[in-house]
Amino acid sequence: MSFSDFALAPDLLRAATGSGYLVATPIQQAVIPAVLAASDVLGIAQTGSGKTAAFVLPLLQHLLQSPPRGDRRVRALVLVPTRELASQVAESVRTLSRFLAAPPQLVALFGGVSINPQMMRLRGGADIVVATPGRLLDLADKNAVALDAVQWLVLDEADRMLDAGFAEELARVLALLPPRRQTLLFSATMPAAVESLAQALLLEPLRVQIADDAHNVPDIVQRCIAVDPARRTQLLRQLIKDHAWKRVLVFVATQHAAETIAAKLYAHGVYATPFHGGLSQGARTQALQELRNGQWDVVVTTDLAARGLDIAQLPVVVNYDLPRSAVDYVHRIGRTGRAGASGLALSFVSADTEAHMRLIEKRQGMVLAREVVAGFEPTQVAVPDRAPVPGTGGIKGKRPSKKDKLRAEAARQAGSTPPDADKRGPR
Ligand code: AMP
Numbered sequence: 001m002s003f004s005d006f007a008l009a010p011d012l013l014r015a016a017t018g019s020g021y022l023v024a025t026p027i028q029q030a031v032i033p034a035v036l037a038a039s040d041v042l043g044i045a046q047t048g049s050g051k052t053a054a055f056v057l058p059l060l061q062h063l064l065q066s067p068p069r070g071d072r073r074v075r076a077l078v079l080v081p082t083r084e085l086a087s088q089v090a091e092s093v094r095t096l097s098r099f100l101a102a103p104p105q106l107v108a109l110f111g112g113v114s115i116n117p118q119m120m121r122l123r124g125g126a127d128i129v130v131a132t133p134g135r136l137l138d139l140a141d142k143n144a145v146a147l148d149a150v151q152w153l154v155l156d157e158a159d160r161m162l163d164a165g166f167a168e169e170l171a172r173v174l175a176l177l178p179p180r181r182q183t184l185l186f187s188a189t190m191p192a193a194v195e196s197l198a199q200a201l202l203l204e205p206l207r208v209q210i211a212d213d214a215h216n217v218p219d220i221v222q223r224c225i226a227v228d229p230a231r232r233t234q235l236l237r238q239l240i241k242d243h244a245w246k247r248v249l250v251f252v253a254t255q256h257a258a259e260t261i262a263a264k265l266y267a268h269g270v271y272a273t274p275f276h277g278g279l280s281q282g283a284r285t286q287a288l289q290e291l292r293n294g295q296w297d298v299v300v301t302t303d304l305a306a307r308g309l310d311i312a313q314l315p316v317v318v319n320y321d322l323p324r325s326a327v328d329y330v331h332r333i334g335r336t337g338r339a340g341a342s343g344l345a346l347s348f349v350s351a352d353t354e355a356h357m358r359l360i361e362k363r364q365g366m367v368l369a370r371e372v373v374a375g376f377e378p379t380q381v382a383v384p385d386r387a388p389v390p391g392t393g394g395i396k397g398k399r400p401s402k403k404d405k406l407r408a409e410a411a412r413q414a415g416s417t418p419p420d421a422d423k424r425g426p427r
Helices: 010-018 026-036 051-065 083-096 115-123 133-141 164-176 192-201 229-243 255-267 281-292 326-333 354-364 402-413
Strands: 041-044 076-079 106-109 128-131 152-156 182-187 206-209 219-226 248-251 272-275 298-301 316-319 342-349
Touching (some): 010 083, 026 182, 026 206, 041 192, 051 076, 051 083, 051 152, 076 133, 076 164, 106 133, 115 133, 133 164, 182 192, 229 255, 255 298, 272 281
Parallel strands (some): 076 152, 248 316
16 A cells, blocks of 8 residues: 555655655555545554554644644644654654655654753644653643644553553643544554553544554564573673674663763774763753664663664564563564564563563564673573563563462462572572
8 A cells, every 4th residue: 555545735745755665664555545534543663664644644634634723732642651762753754754845843852952942942842742641741841832732642662651651641731622523543563551541542543453463563583592691791792703693782771881881892892872861851852863874883871771662673672681571672683673674672681580581472472582792501400391580570560370379378378488589580
């Protein structure tokens, strides 16, 4: 299906084809007509499958068809979880509206940078705002932005926006919006518990879920290497050198680890830099820009970079520390293999994290071989078929089942300590 099959203005079609969008992706095929027909939408499709254009194009069409009322009130609001994603989505809006005779006024609002220029921009009026919730609320508190005329609301990375971390801010934003509006929710993941929250925001929505079949699933080779924790940095260095990898995203569990591992790699001649929420916004923007420009071979990051970021030619993602949940795993590895490209996702596993990796595999419906790299053979061995211990972390969101409880009780009565009772999931 080509974009000309949609009821989109010629200038929007020109921008889409000019961006190399010749054939609409499955999520675009399903969602664009529905959004144009004013339906609420819950769109679930793989990482890197073109969800942004699936909502930006019909939103621009709606804005074109309903000229501004001459006040400065926002008409379309896109909420995203990170500042980088706000910039990226705003850039898509700019790109796809570039041929319109009168492109809608777009303002991106996110924290970590001075609020004053954003206030000034809002004074000129905004048809479409792309924002992180915190900064948006700061501006609303200062009466710098009015949301009572929003006709279109988009939650990108909707399951993240609806989880506990954003719940309070999101509730405050929703209270500022008119109840009658078109609402569009998108994500690559939608845990069942979150979907009921999502449904509560939607009115008779079209639910589109693109199946994970061979045609739609991103082309990401997933591999797992068994290695002792203390040898991971050295192994990473060797892999980067042996394969001459450029543009590698390495996920670690903490900001501190991002700093130290990037520094260790750099000290050994690898162009590596950290990226995490403890850096200034200037440093964050610069690190990503320089990764995009090819100035860094490696960016060592926390889950800050796990959601939504679209970096072209990013062939390798490494889980140096495993993610906390299978949902985070999906988003992390989805930074590669985007827009039809292929990618490699490597996870380091040790005796300590073996059980957690198995849970991720179970949730993902896959089993990966544990590979061993010569010279890095693990000395610590995982207990075979070790069951996760209830109440000790394990996969996020997993409650101990009845069976888990019975097992724990049996272990308690036998007076034994379960194998990883002192662990709280992966580091
Ligand atoms: P997204 O999932 O929205 O982050 O998009 C992932 C990548 O796919 C981005 O680089 C988009 O520019 C690109 N893209 C989106 N739609 C299409 C399409 N129809 N054809 C080719 N590339 C696309």
